Amino acid sequence: MSTVHGEAGVAMKRLLALTLLLVSVSLLFQYSPVSANTYPITITQIRTLDSQGTPRSSFARGATAVIEVTIQAAAYGTSVSYLLIVEIFDSNGIVAFIGFVSDSVAPAQIKTSGAGYSIPASAPTGTYTARVFVWNGWPSVMGPSWEALAAPGQTTFQVT
Amino acid sequence: MADPCDEPRERVIELAPGRVARLAVLLLAPVIVALAVADSIREAYYGPTRRRMQLTVEKQAYRPGEEVRIYVKITSSILGILWETPVGGAPVGVEVRGRDGSLVYVDQGATDAQGLAEFFFKLPGNALNTEYVVHAASPGVSWEEAFGVTRE
Numbered sequence A: 001m002s003t004v005h006g007e008a009g010v011a012m013k014r015l016l017a018l019t020l021l022l023v024s025v026s027l028l029f030q031y032s033p034v035s036a037n038t039y040p041i042t043i044t045q046i047r048t049l050d051s052q053g054t055p056r057s058s059f060a061r062g063a064t065a066v067i068e069v070t071i072q073a074a075a076y077g078t079s080v081s082y083l084l085i086v087e088i089f090d091s092n093g094i095v096a097f098i099g100f101v102s103d104s105v106a107p108a109q110i111k112t113s114g115a116g117y118s119i120p121a122s123a124p125t126g127t128y129t130a131r132v133f134v135w136n137g138w139p140s141v142m143g144p145s146w147e148a149l150a151a152p153g154q155t156t157f158q159v160t
Numbered sequence B: 001m002a003d004p005c006d007e008p009r010e011r012v013i014e015l016a017p018g019r020v021a022r023l024a025v026l027l028l029a030p031v032i033v034a035l036a037v038a039d040s041i042r043e044a045y046y047g048p049t050r051r052r053m054q055l056t057v058e059k060q061a062y063r064p065g066e067e068v069r070i071y072v073k074i075t076s077s078i079l080g081i082l083w084e085t086p087v088g089g090a091p092v093g094v095e096v097r098g099r100d101g102s103l104v105y106v107d108q109g110a111t112d113a114q115g116l117a118e119f120f121f122k123l124p125g126n127a128l129n130t131e132y133v134v135h136a137a138s139p140g141v142s143w144e145e146a147f148g149v150t151r152e
Helices: A002-035 A139-145 B006-046
Strands: A041-049 A064-073 A080-089 A095-105 A110-118 A126-135 A153-159 B051-057 B067-077 B084-086 B091-098 B103-110 B116-122 B131-138 B141-149
Touching: A002 B006, A041 A126, A041 A153, A064 A080, A064 A095, A064 A126, A064 A153, A080 A110, A080 B103, A095 A110, A095 B103, A126 B103, A139 B091, A139 B131, A139 B141, B051 B131, B051 B141, B067 B091, B067 B131, B091 B116, B103 B116
Parallel strands: none
Antiparallel strands: A041 A064, A064 A110, A080 A095, A080 A126, A126 A153, B051 B067, B067 B084, B067 B116, B091 B103, B091 B131, B131 B141
């Protein structure tokens, strides 16, 4: 009787060990896609220009600040359709402007686009922040298929 | 004189615990392993699966000028709600629109080791007295939640 119990105990221990091993391996499998966040597009440059195309870091109220964004697609894969969003926060941290453009980029291709923000005459002065996102679409439209295609980028400029 | 009921009772006590435990392990372990392995292989090859998103807006109603705080938690489940683990490093996109579709705020973040991501923005002083909808998405999962702005 004790032999049977002993064998059963050993079998159960082996089974449990095997279960733990397989579950551990499966958890490793599960997390590998998340930790490897490689984006197909890179934001290589964000510049602020005036309406003449001259790089500037300071703008008077009433002027237009152009946020110029340069992106580059990865050398591998196929053409990628993207939504590029420029969001500007005023010196109080309140969203002052959101502009966006939809386009596509071929492998290794470099593209530059811009968004113009007309600074209101009554806008607060100080440091403004422009943040740039590259997504495959709006979360409200894409739902679970939504993806970030690039790490976000940002720059600052002064409004006087 | 011994109680005639003693012997059968002893048998029941001796047999039940060992057999039930063995049966439970023998039946449940392969099922759990099969589910876990199948789910993980599916996620590894077909992208995120069985993810859950909890989207919470700190308050249901705000006043213009207040800071809106949005919390996102992403978990991955292998056995429904019985086995949920936080998903760290998952990108999260947030989009806030007024009921008229006007864009109010966008942001992108990533979950931490606890599967949490936090977003916050200030409402403008002239924010419309209406309902706003927060749309949040991450590969494999999305959710939306509403909040209101009242001037009263």
